[in-house]
Amino acid sequence: MRFQFFVTFLSLITCISGSAGIAEPVETSLRPIPRPTQITLVSVQSQSSAETIASEAMAEIGQRSLPTLRPRSRPDALARAQSKAGVPSASTNPAGFQSWINAFRGRALAKGISVRVFDRTFAEVRYLPQVVKLDRKQSEFTKSTGEYLASAVSDTRISNGREKAQQNQQVLDAIEAKFGVSKYVVSAIWGMESAYGSYRGSTHIPSALATLAYDGRRGAFFEAQLIEALKIVQTGDTTPDAMTGSWAGAMGHTQFMPTSYQSYAVDFTGDGRRDIWSEDPTDALASTAAYLSRMGWVRGMPWGEEVVLPDGFNFTLASGPKKLPSEWARLGVVPAQGGTIPDHGAARILLPAGAKGAAFLVFKNFDVIKRYNNSDAYAIGVGHLGDRISGEAGLKGSWPEGERALKRAERQELQTLLTRAGFATGGVDGRIGPNTVEAIRGFQRRVGMEPDGHPSVGLLRRLRG
Structure with a gap:
């Protein structure tokens, strides 16, 4: 596997x-x-x-x-x-x-x-x-x-x-x-x-x-x-x-x-x-x-649970701050299957395919x-x-x-192009860490994209252009 x-x-x-x-990301x-x-x-x-x-x-x-x-x-x-x-x-x-x-x-x-x-x-x-x-x-x-x-x-x-x-x-x-x-x-x-x-x-x-x-x-x-x-x-x-x-x-x-x-x-x-x-x-x-x-x-x-995000959702909140489900509910986040999510503890919004894909509260x-x-x-x-x-x-x-994960060489290219555009990634190592995510969001804001921080194929094409 x-x-x-x-x-x-x-x-x-x-x-x-x-x-x-x-919920915190793990290293190993x-x-x-x-x-x-x-x-x-x-x-x-x-x-x-x-x-x-x-x-x-x-x-x-x-x-x-x-x-x-x-x-x-x-x-x-x-x-x-x-x-x-x-x-x-x-x-x-x-x-x-x-x-x-x-x-x-x-x-x-x-x-x-x-x-x-x-x-x-x-x-x-x-x-x-x-x-x-x-x-x-x-x-x-x-x-x-x-x-x-x-x-x-x-x-x-x-x-x-x-x-x-x-x-x-x-x-x-x-x-x-x-x-x-x-x-x-x-x-x-x-x-x-x-x-x-x-x-x-x-x-x-x-x-x-x-x-x-x-x-x-x-x-x-x-x-x-x-x-x-x-x-x-x-x-x-x-x-x-x-x-x-x-x-x-x-x-x-x-x-x-x-x-x-x-x-x-x-x-x-x-x-x-x-x-x-x-x-x-x-x-x-x-x-x-x-x-x-x-x-x-x-x-x-x-x-976790699949959720639906409201129109106008602030995508800078994704993969970032942790809030209780009741706090997310006040921001308009609702369970995809209906009902309410009990306050089991602090949770974060996860967007594995960016703003245009399914969303999860984990x-x-x-x-x-x-x-x-x-x-x-x-x-x-x-x-x-x-x-x-x-x-x-x-x-x-x-x-x-058409969405897919970027290859390592593509992620390195993404970091290089972001740096050239004035958005520091903290290095060109092919790893999408917090610095690269913030650099992506900075570029997305500049060009009018949703600032979800997602390293997509479309983003790389936009940077190449």
């Missing part, structure tokens, strides 16, 4: 919040893979799919002409390659890879890995050239939020989600009661990450991590993941051959990286193992809820979802899919025709 900022998960904030909080997420970030949506990424390999898998794969948020979002390319050519034997390992293993062995033992566990695991480790190809072929995510949501919250995913939620109702109710996290959000993450467990990935994780660590492009990161994978084997939670997942190292029903697993996975079944690989999704679903709880999930608070729990995957599109997808699984209606807002 979900697919920029490779960080270890030990640096994530782990406070538990018991009161309504203010559970995933180390390039992800769509904010509206810029840069990705490889993001990965997964099928309700038996014949039902949901085929239905979802058929819908995936659009990229999704993870390199495993399609049937695992590595698994296909291996099924055709056979799993490589030890004799096919490059000499350099074996030399790396020999050197890594000492580092692993120094980190507390036993000789028995290391040798047992590495007896099965093979160099996987297809993993390197997939890692280097990662492309930018340039579809619009509307196109992404059409795939992420498809009719198939909604109907299968409702069925799975019903089948696992007792477990999900117990998980919600313990961790306070919405069972529908947990179900939605399950659907987004592995098509409700029907496609969890079939790549041998120790081999994939060893290959990527040896490759060296992100060697330190993947070596750290490999050490934690060995520790997981050492504690007996799984065996080396059963440790399978995506080519980039994410595992189980809800796709935990080894470091995240070590910090947040739980044994909810009470069998003595934190088993996220089993056909039984209980531990994986509970681990997801535990993760979100540790990231500050507020019990009873929604992720609470702190929206940003907690982004701890799982630091992407506005992903968080909207999870929140909206959870709502649909619970029986709520679809979105009413439209999406601008």
